[in-house]
Amino acid sequence: MSAFRNPFDYKVRLNRGGCSCGCHHSQAEHDHAEVLERQAVQDRAVESAIMRAMFPQDEVRRRFLKAVGGSTAMAAIASVFPLAAAKEAFAETLGPLEKTKLSVGFIPITCATPIIMAHPLGYYAKYGLDVEVVKTAGWAVIRDKSLAGEYDAAHMLSPMPLAITVGAGANPIPWTMPAVENINGQAITLAMKHKDRRDPKDWKGFRFAVPFDYSMHNYLLRYYLAEHGIDPDRDVSIRSVPPPEMVANLRADNIDGFLAPDPVNQRAVYDGVGFIHILSKEIWDGHPCCAFAASREFVTTMPNTYQALLKAILDATAYARKPENRREIAAAIAPTNYLNQPVTVVEQVLTGTYADGLGNVVRNPERIDFDPFPYESFAIWILTQMKRWGQISGDVDYAKVAREVFLATDATRLMKEVGMEPPADPVKAFSVMGKEFDPSQPEAYIDSFAIRRS
Amino acid sequence: MNAKRPWLAPLLSLVFFAVFVGLWHLGTKQTVGEVIVDPEYAALIGAAAATGGQSAMPGPVDVAVKLWEHISDPFYDRGTNDKGIGIQLGHSIARVLVGFGLAALVAIPLGFVIGMSPLVYKALDPFIQVLKPISPLAWMPLALYTIKDSGISAIFVIFICSLWPMLINTAFGVAAVRKDWLNVARTLEVSRLRTAFQVILPAAAPTIMTGMRISVGIAWLVIVAAEMLVGGTGIGYFVWNEWNNLSIANIISAILFIGLIGMVLDNTLARLGRAVTYKE
Incomplete structure (x- = not known):
């Protein structure tokens, strides 16, 4: 096998762009x-x-x-x-599983769909794993239990592995994020009494809730408010409230609204407490939200288990992508053991045919989607927002952190093995609220915002 | 107390209960409103939201139905995150007993030393005074971070909250043993160890038992909150999980069970306390 051709030999032709090693035509x-x-x-x-x-x-x-x-x-x-x-x-x-009994933590929200559904629909078993999916009370607890090694892997918010790795809000420990769970699927929900105040410019003094400081929800809400001229630190207050407690707080009038994961938004509508102002896809269509995360230690010391686990998740994600399977998934994950929600609430979230709380039935099949590929440009955007709001300071090697945490190479290989089609380039350009993001110029991007803390 | 009519007090209790349930029923009675939205929309939202309101408090009948569900099948196991209320209560009681037991093992000997030696008492007093008023839940993040195990962290929180009442009561009880008795023991040249076990312990036992009774009460209060924080198993997790689902009827059922178990724990220690009490 001519894996290593001599690139200094004039007779050897290096197939530029043909394949990753340059020895083959494609x-x-x-x-x-x-x-x-x-x-x-x-x-x-x-x-x-x-x-x-x-x-x-x-x-x-x-x-x-x-x-x-x-x-x-x-x-x-x-x-x-x-x-x-x-x-x-x-x-x-070849590659016996180092460990078959695993414990994976999750927060009861629809973002965790692939992690949860892999249990009742048998995806873990398919890859020889006996996984216990454990419902966890909040993001801080899931972080601490993961750091303590109680969970082998866990459902996290996609900024969390980055925050843990760079040491924001915890001691720096190398963490990895081999797969994104879901894209889109969040929403801004406001209390019923604000149904005539739909313009964000009128929101001064509002009290908002987001699930965690290091969450896409926090960054998207701040972005959305700032684009409308509202300073998220001075004009409104944003506090972190675990998702399950949000509806109760909205009902008790402790908060005016939240940017939250589902089923929380839909549940607020179901109980007549709030209405859906906008879906998060209207801020950034295709944004990542939650992630499947594990410590670098787990990835390196148990490579076979890690790969089997990731394949099970990817396989489940591939199933969840198909709109025709969504009803079945909703029925599988709604019971008490998993989300503990009425089936109709979960179904509305996953199918995208939902009541908006204002008397309309909206049909938006892209309300939530599942795309496991961890684009490195997503990580870079998240890091820019961490820096923009002062969560991290100093020089950040954006590309390096992104590459080390978001394991795009593993995802590419394993996605192929389960029959999915990974993208060719781990860096993807996108725009947030119509503003282009260039992943090669993160510092310039931060400086382009009028409202920022750094 | 009316000695001639012993049935009067229970009867009055029943009347109070009936009045309470009656008011509750009236207060939560659903007024059946008109469905004000089109049927397709109504199918997607809760019954109360469809009539333009918010879903309301459950009435006593809803709670009774839920309660019966729990009582008739308390030990089911439908997966890691869905276990019957009996199993959840069992987990909580086990945690409380382990934490409480460990606290007793530390607090009673230490309390003895503190009570018998004014020097040690004065040396440890500042620490006790500072540590005593700390809410046990404030220890939780620290415990999770250092112990690195949520189950043991919960037990630690129980341990730390039940430690102080027992410690202080033991020290007080030991220090307050009548000087005459100690003098008699000394006159008879009883050894120090024997004095501790045969004079001081019986004399201080009622006070120690009171401390234990206070401790177990606090431990039972705290376990619910601790389990709501760490999740996993236990009655606190059950309450949290049903809060998730905004199922007030389930939460009320759990509250009733928590109250009943708390009463049983308190009564048990009260009985033990009476058993060691002596008459002079």
């Missing part, structure tokens, strides 16, 4: 070659092991081979020993 050819190569290596390993067992002394083996010839010897051995079966068995057991 990425598909590269992947095919890689699989064949891996198989060949495995087969060789099995054959060597058998030969070593049969001929403890290497000299004897060599004399035997010299006498009868390599291919005859191989045929002779194959006739008494099931060589092919041994190779196959070896290929299957």
Whole structure:
């Protein structure tokens, strides 16, 4: 296999742009070659092991081979020993799971759909894992339990692995985010009494809730308010309230509104407490929200378990992407063991046919979607917002942190293995409220905002 | 107390209960309003929201139905996050007993030392005075961070909250043993250890039991809040999970169970306290 061609040889042609190693004409050819190569290596390993067992002394083996010839010897051995079966068995057991009983924490919101549904719909079992999905009371608890190693992996908000890694709000510990759970699927909900105050410019003095300081919700709400000239620190107050307590607080008139994950928004409508002002997709269509996260230690010390777990999640995500499966998923995750919500509430969130709280039935199939790919540009945007609002300071190596935390390479490989189509480029350009974001110029992006803390 | 009519007090209790339930029923009675939105929309929202209101407090009948559901099937197990109320209560009681037991193991010997030695008492007093008024839940983040195990953290919080009443009461009880008795023991040349076990312990036992009774009450108050914070199992988690679902009827059922168990714990220790009380 010519994996390493000499790039200093004028006779060698480096296929620029053909594939990632430059030796093949296309990425598909590269992947095919890689699989064949891996198989060949495995087969060789099995054959060597058998030969070593049969001929403890290497000299004897060599004399035997010299006498009868390599291919005859191989045929002779194959006739008494099931060589092919041994190779196959070896290929299957390659990478035994280091651990099969895992504990994965989640917060009862629809963002965690792939993590939760993988349990009742059997995706964990499919990959040989016995996963216990544990409902957790809040983001700070999920962070502490993850840091303490009680959870092998957990549902986190996508800024959390970045915050843990750079040490904002906790001691810096290398954390990873191999997959995004969902995109879109959040909303700004306001109390019923504000149904005639839809212009954000009238919101001075409002009390808002977001699920956590290090959340997309916090950054999106701040972005939205700032774009409308409201300073999120001075003109309004934003506090962090665990999602399940938001509706109760809205009802008790402790807050005027929230940017929250579902089913909280839909639940406020269901109980006649609030109405949906806008969906988060109207701020940034395709924004990441929650994530599947694990410590770097877990990823490196248990690579096979990590990959099996990630594959189960990716597989579940692929299933959740299809609109026709959403009703079944809603019914599977609504019971007390998981979200503990009325089925209709979860169904409205997942299908995008919902009551908005003002008497209209809205049809918006993209209300929530599931795209597991952790684009590095998402991480860079999140880091710019952390810096913009003063959560981190000093110089940040945006691209490096993004690459280390958002494991795009693993996602690409495993998405292919479960039959999904990963994007070619781990960096994607996007715009938030019509403003372009250039991931290569993060500092200039921060400076372009009038309202900022840094 | 009217000795001639012992049934009077229970009867009065029943009357109070009936009045309370009656008022509750009247206060929460749903006025069946007109559905003011179109049927397609109404199907997507709660019954109260469809009539233009908010979903209201459940009435006594709703709660009774829920209560019966819990009583008739208290030990079901439908997965990690959905267990019957009996199992949840069991987890909470176990946590309280372990935390309380550990606290007793520390507090009673330490209280003895403090009570018997004025020097140690004065040396430890500032620490006790500062640590005593700290809300046990304030320890939770610290415990989670250092112990790194949510189950043990919850037990630690119970431990720390039940420690102080027992410690202070034991010290007080030991210090307040009548000097005459100690003098008699000394005259008879009883060893210090024997004095501690055969004179001071019986004399201080009622005060120690009072401290334990206060402690177990506090521990039972705190466990609900602690479990709401860490989640997982226990009656506190149950309340939190139903709060999630805004199911007030379930929360009221849980509150009733919490009250009943608290009463049983308190009564048990009150009985133990009476058993060690002596008459002079």
